[in-house]
Amino acid sequence: MMRDCPDGETRDLLPLFARGRLAPLDQARVESHIETCGECAAELRLLREVARAYDVAPVDVSTIVAGLPTRRPARAGVPFHRQPLWRVAAGLTLMITGAAAVLLVRDQPALDLGLSSIDSLALAPTGGGKGLVSSVPVTGAAAGTTAASTDPIGGGAPAMGFGVSLSDLTDAQLESLLASLERIEGTVLPDPETMAKVINPSGSDQDTGRES
Amino acid sequence: MIKDERAVDAALIARWKGGDQLAATMLVERHATALARFAASSGVRERVDELVQDTFVRAFNSIDSFRADSALRTWLFTIMKRLILDRMRAERRQGVAVELEEGHAVQAYDALDAMVADETAQRVRRAVDSLSPMQREVFLLRVTEGMAYGDIAKVVGSTEGACRVHYHNAMRSIKEIIGDDA
Known part of the structure; x- marks a missing residue:
């Protein structure tokens, strides 16, 4: 019976060596080992005999290829709106439009208050309680006159931005603001369905008659 | 490579x-x-x-x-x-x-012998065909294709270590059979 080489690692590589599937360095190492090892040389001969015994006739490639499916380029079947370039263009347009809108708002003169900071955008209460409108901060002497023009119902209540504290207001502006708030409290809500209670001007709570 | x-x-x-x-x-x-x-x-x-x-x-x-x-x-x-x-x-x-059975043993040598060129090849095939189906599949993938154990494991649905053992057991069996025939 054939004996085994004690160098198991090299012996394990013999089939790959026989098929030329080793990296060049390993191929050279195994080759030099075989030159001095009779066991590995004999095993290599046996492996080559096995490979030869299972060799087959060449396959007719052209017949196989003729039966293969054809593949169209990936781009051809993609709808126009789903093509990558179109998506990028649409995204860029959206970004540019958004940026332009922000710049336009920022560059808008803050009415005649001389303010242009983004801080001047704020949510302010209005005299009629009809919702929220953008307003300008009230600063300095001009506040009382100009802010009034933004109030569609209150007619004189100054609007106040987030960047302004009450201590910045003049006495006249504070009075005007308080008067405006009082009018808000006395206003009938447009949609009583959404509220359980309203606050009447006298300050006492009044049930709407609706069970919660 | x-x-x-x-x-x-x-x-x-x-x-x-x-x-x-x-x-x-x-x-x-x-x-x-x-x-x-x-x-x-x-x-x-x-x-x-x-x-x-x-x-x-x-x-x-x-x-x-x-x-x-x-x-x-x-x-x-x-x-x-x-x-x-x-x-x-x-x-x-x-x-x-x-x-x-997967990798079933081929026992009918008559048709095969016509294809095999010489007696040595026939002897080798008999030795390989005497292996268990798993041993034969692993052994032939290693010897005829030069595949790594990891790739063989994917084909036969086993592990790399198990394939290594199958290969060496197969090699030992074939050496014994060939040695006895010689």
């Missing part, structure tokens, strides 16, 4: 996906003979070319599911193995006498 082959296969697949039909031809040229050899070593005697073609058709139709973490040839072998089993089941249903 094996990495280079994978890179070549990956490039050819990419070209074929891009519409280059010549790349498909090159892929078939690279792997068709190995597939035919695998079919023969798995006991397929008839319509080997048809089986190879079916393997490629199935592979190209599902090429998008091929993951490059294994060699293309390994993937092709797994496809062919399923087709071989399908064919064996179909033949069995039709009454053709075949063994259904």
Whole structure:
């Protein structure tokens, strides 16, 4: 019976060596080992005999290829709106439009208050309680006159931005603001369905008659 | 070297996906003979070319599911193995006498002997055919294709370590048989 080489690692590589599937360095190492090892040389001969015994006739490639499916380029079947370039263009347009809108708002003169900071955008209460409108901060002497023009119902209540504290207001502006708030409290809500209670001007709570 | 082959296969697949039909031809040229050899070593005697073609058709139709973490040839072998089993089941249903077991032992030497050129080859085939189905499959993939144990494990559905053991047990058995014959 054939004996085994004690160098198991090299012996394990013999089939790959026989098929030329080793990296060049390993191929050279195994080759030099075989030159001095009779066991590995004999095993290599046996492996080559096995490979030869299972060799087959060449396959007719052209017949196989003729039966293969054809593949169209990936781009051809993609709808126009789903093509990558179109998506990028649409995204860029959206970004540019958004940026332009922000710049336009920022560059808008803050009415005649001389303010242009983004801080001047704020949510302010209005005299009629009809919702929220953008307003300008009230600063300095001009506040009382100009802010009034933004109030569609209150007619004189100054609007106040987030960047302004009450201590910045003049006495006249504070009075005007308080008067405006009082009018808000006395206003009938447009949609009583959404509220359980309203606050009447006298300050006492009044049930709407609706069970919660 | 094996990495280079994978890179070549990956490039050819990419070209074929891009519409280059010549790349498909090159892929078939690279792997068709190995597939035919695998079919023969798995006991397929008839319509080997048809089986190879079916393997490629199935592979190209599902090429998008091929993951490059294994060699293309390994993937092709797994496809062919399923087709071989399908064919064996179909033949069995039709009454053709075949063994259904995976990698079934080939005992009918008469037709085979006509194909084998010399006595040594016949002796070797007898020795290989005496192995267990798993040992034979692992041994032949290692010897005729020079595959790594990891790739063999994917084809036969086993582990790398188990394949290594199967190979060395098979080698020992064959040496014993060949030695006794000599």
